Amino acid sequence: MPVNSPYAELLDRMPIEQHEIVILGSTTRYWVYGPADAPLTIVIAHGYRGEHHGLEPVIAQMPGIRWIGPDMPGFGESTPLTEVPHSIDGFAKWLTAFIDVLGLNGTAVTLGHSFGTIISSKAIADGLKTPALILINPISTSGLKGPSKFATILTVAFYRLAGRLPDRVGDLLLKRWIVVQFMSSVLAKSRDRELRRWIHDQHHTYFNNFASRDSVVEAFEASVSSDVSTYSDGVTVPTLLVAAELDDITPVQAHRDLVASMTDARLELLMGVGHLIHYEEPELAAAAIHTFLVEQGLFGELPSEANSATQSGVAGNGSESGTESSQQ
Structure with missing residues (x-):
């Protein structure tokens, strides 16, 4: 039985439009949230095996911004790429072309989550113009070097097995409950048991929305082939990293090292949270994003309903759901 989103009421207040466009052979579905005359647009690159719904809890906190959330090629309702491979380079070319076609190159802020942080960083390093970059749960070092060694080994073995099996068998394995x-x-x-129940429902509803066994395995291999640090020398725009203390994929020190190596970057570390910041602490993520955008002169005050929700979610440093800030 579906579990109602805690953020449904906030989302219902926002205008939402659905569109599609063909980019590099992919019929790309995308959703536009917020007013057409908003002072700022943010384009999203979602995480591996995710789709546009995943970041809606964060979007819901900031209704005064125009958000554009595409399903990346091969995921959600978008078809696979046919003109480039499902590699970091291929996805980065797709993201740049998508933003170009919408006439937003140079004006829209770029936001990546998890796998999307690698893609957006690569795109910017290769020439995508953006006033700022926001990375939520960034893959700051190789996904093969995460703090949970056993889980990493198991995950790699699982996807490589799925890639070697016959298509139908591999697909069934990937989609096992x-x-x-x-x-x-x-x-x-x-x-929080209710929150965990909703998170599990989100994953069971959307995690298996991929086009084919091949495209999802290709994207997995891409996800472990590089990381944000691979492209950080080419990222010179103001950058915000919203990272998590308990992330199983990237250790905290890797985020600190990445920020120290970048031209203009700051780190907001959320305490007591893992790789699902967008589900577990979207209010804190929105607060960090809002502060960053204001500091960059890109956005003003939050609407009152989102501001009050954000403030109620912020705890002091060192508490279970608090934040730790650092800046290069």
Whole structure:
């Protein structure tokens, strides 16, 4: 039985439009949230095996911004790429072309989550113009070097097995209920039973929305082939990293090292949270994003309903859901 989103009421207040466009052979579906005359547009690159719904809890906190959330090629309702491979380079070319076609190159802020942080960083390093970059749960070092060694080895073996099996068998393996539940249970750090139930429902609803076994395995290999640090020398725009203390994929020190190596970057570290910041602490993520955008002169005050929600979610430093800030 579907679980109602805690953020449904906020989302219902926002205008939402659905569109599609063909980019590099992919019929790309995308959703536009917020007013057409908003002073700022943010374009999203979602995480691996995710789609546009994943970042809606963060979007809901900031209704005064125009958000554009595409399903990346091969995921959600978008078809696979046919003119470039499902590699970091291919996805980065797609993201740049998508933003170009919408006439937003140079004006829209770029936001990546998880796998999307690698893609957006690569795109910017290769010439995508943006006034600022926001990275949520960034892959700041190789996904093969994460703090949970056993889980990493198991995950790599699983996807490579799925890639070697016959198509139908590999597809069934990837979509097994127990596989999705295990992943969701490992990544969720909240002790709130209702919140965990909703997170699991989100993953069971959307995690298997991929076009084919081949495209999802190709994208997995891309996700472990590089990381944000691979492209950070080419990222000179103001950059915000919203990272998590308990992230199973990237250790905290890797985020600090990345910020120290970048031209203009700051780190907001959320305490007591893991790789699902967008589900577990979207209010804190929105607060960090809002502060960053104001500091960059890109956005003003939040509407009152989002501001009050954000303020109620912020705890002091060192508490379970608090934040730690650092800046290069």
